[in-house]
Amino acid sequence: MLRNRRIESHPILHFQRGKEVTIFFEGTPIKAFEGESLAAALYASGIDVFRWTPKLGRPRGPFCMVGKCGSCMVEVNGVAVRSCITPVREGMNIRRLRGLPTLPKNLDRMIEKENSDNPFEEVKTDVLIVGGGPAGMAASEVLASNGMNVFLVDDQIRLGGQLIKQTHIFFGSQELFAGKRGFRIAEEYEAKLRSLKNLHILLQTTAIGVFKEGVLLLNKGKGLIIKPKYVVLSAGAFENYLLFENNDLPGVMGAGGAQTLMNLYGVLPGREVVVVGSGNVGLIITYQLLQAGAKVKAIVEAAPRIGGWFVHAAKVRRYGVPILLRHTVIAAEGKDRVRAAIISEVDERWEPVKGTEKRIECDTILLAVGLTPNTELVRQFGVKTVYVPELGGLVPVRNKYLETNIPNVFVAGDVAGVEEATTAFIEGWIAAYSILIKEKGPQSQYVKKRNEYIRMLDEYRSSPVSARVRSGLRHVEVGGS
Amino acid sequence: MRRAEIAIVGGGITGLSAAYYLSLMGIDNISIYEAKYIGYGSTGRCAAGIRASFTSEVHVTLMKEAIKGWKKWSEEIDGVKFYQDGYLWLLTNDKEVRLHKEIMSLHNSLGVPTKLVDREEVKEIAPNIVLSDVMAALYDPTAGKSSPFDTTLALRRLLLKRGVKIHEYTKVLRMIRAGSKIKSITVEGVGEQEVEYVVIAAGFWSRELLQPLGYEIPIIGDPHHLMITEKVSPLVKPLVIHKASGSYLNQLPTGKIILGAEYPVRENDLELRIGFIIKAVKMMSRYFPSILNANLQRIWIGYYLKTPDHHPLIGFLPGLENAVIATGFSGHGYMMSPIIGEEIANLVVKGRPRLKATEKLRPSRFEEGEMLEEKAIFG
Numbered sequence: 001m002l003r004n005r006r007i008e009s010h011p012i013l014h015f016q017r018g019k020e021v022t023i024f025f026e027g028t029p030i031k032a033f034e035g036e037s038l039a040a041a042l043y044a045s046g047i048d049v050f051r052w053t054p055k056l057g058r059p060r061g062p063f064c065m066v067g068k069c070g071s072c073m074v075e076v077n078g079v080a081v082r083s084c085i086t087p088v089r090e091g092m093n094i095r096r097l098r099g100l101p102t103l104p105k106n107l108d109r110m111i112e113k114e115n116s117d118n119p120f121e122e123v124k125t126d127v128l129i130v131g132g133g134p135a136g137m138a139a140s141e142v143l144a145s146n147g148m149n150v151f152l153v154d155d156q157i158r159l160g161g162q163l164i165k166q167t168h169i170f171f172g173s174q175e176l177f178a179g180k181r182g183f184r185i186a187e188e189y190e191a192k193l194r195s196l197k198n199l200h201i202l203l204q205t206t207a208i209g210v211f212k213e214g215v216l217l218l219n220k221g222k223g224l225i226i227k228p229k230y231v232v233l234s235a236g237a238f239e240n241y242l243l244f245e246n247n248d249l250p251g252v253m254g255a256g257g258a259q260t261l262m263n264l265y266g267v268l269p270g271r272e273v274v275v276v277g278s279g280n281v282g283l284i285i286t287y288q289l290l291q292a293g294a295k296v297k298a299i300v301e302a303a304p305r306i307g308g309w310f311v312h313a314a315k316v317r318r319y320g321v322p323i324l325l326r327h328t329v330i331a332a333e334g335k336d337r338v339r340a341a342i343i344s345e346v347d348e349r350w351e352p353v354k355g356t357e358k359r360i361e362c363d364t365i366l367l368a369v370g371l372t373p374n375t376e377l378v379r380q381f382g383v384k385t386v387y388v389p390e391l392g393g394l395v396p397v398r399n400k401y402l403e404t405n406i407p408n409v410f411v412a413g414d415v416a417g418v419e420e421a422t423t424a425f426i427e428g429w430i431a432a433y434s435i436l437i438k439e440k441g442p443q444s445q446y447v448k449k450r451n452e453y454i455r456m457l458d459e460y461r462s463s464p465v466s467a468r469v470r471s472g473l474r475h476v477e478v479g480g481s
Numbered sequence: 482m483r484r485a486e487i488a489i490v491g492g493g494i495t496g497l498s499a500a501y502y503l504s505l506m507g508i509d510n511i512s513i514y515e516a517k518y519i520g521y522g523s524t525g526r527c528a529a530g531i532r533a534s535f536t537s538e539v540h541v542t543l544m545k546e547a548i549k550g551w552k553k554w555s556e557e558i559d560g561v562k563f564y565q566d567g568y569l570w571l572l573t574n575d576k577e578v579r580l581h582k583e584i585m586s587l588h589n590s591l592g593v594p595t596k597l598v599d600r601e602e603v604k605e606i607a608p609n610i611v612l613s614d615v616m617a618a619l620y621d622p623t624a625g626k627s628s629p630f631d632t633t634l635a636l637r638r639l640l641l642k643r644g645v646k647i648h649e650y651t652k653v654l655r656m657i658r659a660g661s662k663i664k665s666i667t668v669e670g671v672g673e674q675e676v677e678y679v680v681i682a683a684g685f686w687s688r689e690l691l692q693p694l695g696y697e698i699p700i701i702g703d704p705h706h707l708m709i710t711e712k713v714s715p716l717v718k719p720l721v722i723h724k725a726s727g728s729y730l731n732q733l734p735t736g737k738i739i740l741g742a743e744y745p746v747r748e749n750d751l752e753l754r755i756g757f758i759i760k761a762v763k764m765m766s767r768y769f770p771s772i773l774n775a776n777l778q779r780i781w782i783g784y785y786l787k788t789p790d791h792h793p794l795i796g797f798l799p800g801l802e803n804a805v806i807a808t809g810f811s812g813h814g815y816m817m818s819p820i821i822g823e824e825i826a827n828l829v830v831k832g833r834p835r836l837k838a839t840e841k842l843r844p845s846r847f848e849e850g851e852m853l854e855e856k857a858i859f860g
């Protein structure tokens with residue numbers, strides 16, 4: 001049953017795997033590498049079913065690969081964990097989770113200082129930045145290198161957000177990293193950040209809520225209450241789901257989840273894949289799958305036209321991948337893993353047309369059907385949000401300096417409307433200079449920089465592909481300052 | 482103008498239950514007006530607990546009827562389920578044990594079979610408990626729980642099927658009086674609507690609705706926090722309360738664990754407190770240490786509506802023939818709702834409630850100087 005899904009050769013990526021360790025899956029020894037997430041290691045060894053659901057006993061495997069969905073839960077030494085955000089460790093004993101997790105009696109998350117009134121440490125700081133993707137990294141750099149004390153928190157194992165799984169080359173100007181691949185940009189930017197001594201980077205740390213006492217951060221069960229003067233919310237976006245029969249079968253995965261497996265850990269998500277959605281994400285993941293040696297049987301798109309950029313579409317077409325417009329997935333087949341996708345034509349109202357069903361044999365269905373801004377914390381701060389479909393859903397209202405209706409609370413990147421890494425960087429810089437101007441007064445070097453970035457953003461968005469974003473922004477951008 | 486209707490202001494459990502019984506009695510022109518969505522108020526924020534073990538005769542009588550109602554709802558309303566899993570009050574000092582011996586006798590004399598149990602019996606009732614400083618406990622086997630989300634949604638579905646109109650995101654702005662009657666109400670986005678009867682089940686917001694008519698109802702909103710974990714396998718069946726600190730733990734049938742604690746904050750201050758989490762977790766992890774390993778999923782805050790004698794208001798508003806109010810349930814309005822809804826319907830249709838106990842809760846009692854007494858207010 002155990003196959004090897006690790007990618008051994010890749011045209012552009014070279015996977016530096018850590019020290020080899022042995023873990024045990026239901027008694028069977030499995031090879032894994034330090035630095036991998038447990039989900040990646042299990043998946044690499046051909047394991048599809050990670051858990052059985054409590055009510056209906058349905059099989060589940062990884063979907064998001066970033067700790068957000070819970071479908072990858074397994075028991076490690078008797079404790080239920082999300083395997084996609086749990087690093088492997090030598091000798092781990094793993095079992096599939098059957099039903100609900102049992103709370104362990106051994107307390108590895110003991111709240112310390114049992115008798116003190118407040119077991120959490122409290123810290124004051126100038127700026128708290130939530131989310132270490134392009135927007136958060138950009139804001140951190142500008143703020144920390146201009147003398148502000150900054151806490152940057154991110155719930156993942158590594159910094160960089162979506163960037164660390166982007167293998168394509170960015171275009172644009174030099175300042176905007178033209179000619180570099182996404183993960184390289186993340187690496188170089190991280191190195192820059194690591195040299196700033198006013199910047200405190202906390203990984204595997206979740207900002208769980210906004211309270212009277214401050215913002216509560218949790219790091220592996222340890223709490224920290226942080227009281228910032230300014231906040232930049234840059235928590236990005238999460239992947240959308242799609243409703244169809246058996247959409248919970250192992251092998252149905254988010255495109256982002258598949259990118260994490262493939263580009264970060266060097267594990268092939270599947271051999272024969274159907275991709276749903278022809279936006280840039282769907283097109284790029286298709287190309288990446290081809291590079292990694294998988295076969296993409298089709299891209300299925302409900303709209304009458306391709307959603308992503310022409311250059312990307314042309315590339316996958318050259319490889320002979322059919323893009324089926326006005327089609328959708330209506331069911332997945334399989335017992336413990338996808339064996340086929342049933343697709344069908346749709347009418348103008350995107351309803352499946354009876355009698356047009358087709359069966360495509362495949363082992364993986366990847367959903368690239370858009371993202372939704374991750375505005376939970378934004379709303380907890382009391383920031384006003386409005387529903388703007390062009391920007392991905394509920395988005396915060398803000399001015400062009402990215403300050404919201406709650407003074408000193410700023411937003412940047414996908415959380416403010418789903419766009420891309422380049423615009424996220426620029427928004428991070430704009431938010432950072434706005435904070436510097438508020439804190440230190442309108443010093444000319446800050447104002448000049450901010451204006452430059454605002455102009456750069458306008459320019460970047462002036463292309464026809466940004467038309468939707470431009471029209472969406474009209475609903476959320478208010479006033480000056 | 483449209484036909485005059487029986488207007489229910491508030492789509493919490495009280496308003497929904499009232500509509501249900503009115504509909505059962507054959508009334509066919511019922512409208513529920515809800516400013517936000519069904520369950521937005523205290524109902525959607527409650528701890529799901531249900532018990533008859535109170536210390537006032539009025540409360541006990543009503544709750545015994547209510548529990549009968551919950552059992553009936555479980556059978557008759559698709560989607561409602563009452564789990565008779567019990568309540569367990571942990572007692573940690575001599576004084577509490579003595580007091581609860583008395584309370585037990587009182588319960589028993591009123592027909593509620595609570596029992597003072599020793600440490601061994603506590604362990605039998607809740608095998609996963611760490612007894613720590615527990616000396617004894619008061620156990621109520623007739624108490625239980627029911628999901629407020631399941632119940633409100635089930636009622637909503639059923640009411641719509643029975644022809645009740647449910648207007649969500651539709652606030653009642655004003656009530657217009659003519660002599661001894663409410664003649665009409667002004668509804669946001671709709672305008673003036675004539676009414677035959679009006680039922681005020683607007684919870685915390687009943688006060689602001691009545692002030693313009695000159696009524697100062699004596700209720701205050703007392704914010705209470707709750708938090709809930711992710712689903713885990715069964716840990717404990719009864720709702721467990723640590724009496725001395727007012728902290729409690731209630732595992733729902735889905736597996737999620739609700740944690741609550743007394744953590745006083747001012748009325749108009751609904752900001753969430755980390756201090757609450759610390760208190761609730763610290764107290765309840767003494768008895769269930771493994772909850773320290775659970776992931777916290779949500780935390781929220783809602784109002785207990787307190788009256789001077791800790792008993793609700795239900796009855797006609799003094800001087801009005803067609804306006805019934807039902808609010809001020811402190812931490813108990815969810816559990817009481819089957820009987821409260823029925824009594825509201827009785828008041829509207831028959832002009833008086835079925836039970837003597839309900840008569841005692843008439844809103845005019847404070848002016849008449851007839852206060853009631855209750856010692857066990859929490860949960």
Ligand SMILES: Cc1cc2nc3c(=O)[nH]c(=O)nc-3n(C[C@H](O)[C@H](O)[C@H](O)COP(=O)(O)OP(=O)(O)OC[C@H]3O[C@@H](n4cnc5c(N)ncnc54)[C@H](O)[C@@H]3O)c2cc1C
Pocket residue numbers: 490491492493494495496514515516517518519520521522523524525526527528529530531651652653654682683684685686687690705706707782783784785786807808810811812813814815816817860
């Ligand atoms: C933390 C907590 C724990 C609790 N635990 C329990 C428990 O375990 N068991 C129990 O029985 N009870 C419990 N309670 C108490 C219980 O929640 C309430 O007593 C009960 O929900 C009251 O229901 P209601 O319908 O009267 O009021 P609400 O649920 O508050 O409903 C009133 C509704 O009226 C609407 N409204 C207000 N003004 C207007 C207007 N002008 N026009 C239209 N609509 C309007 C509001 O939006 C609201 O939805 C708890 C409460 C809290 C806060």
Ligand code: FES
Pocket residue numbers: 039061062063064065066067068069070071072073082083084085
């Ligand atoms: S939480 Fe691990 S795959 Fe979603």
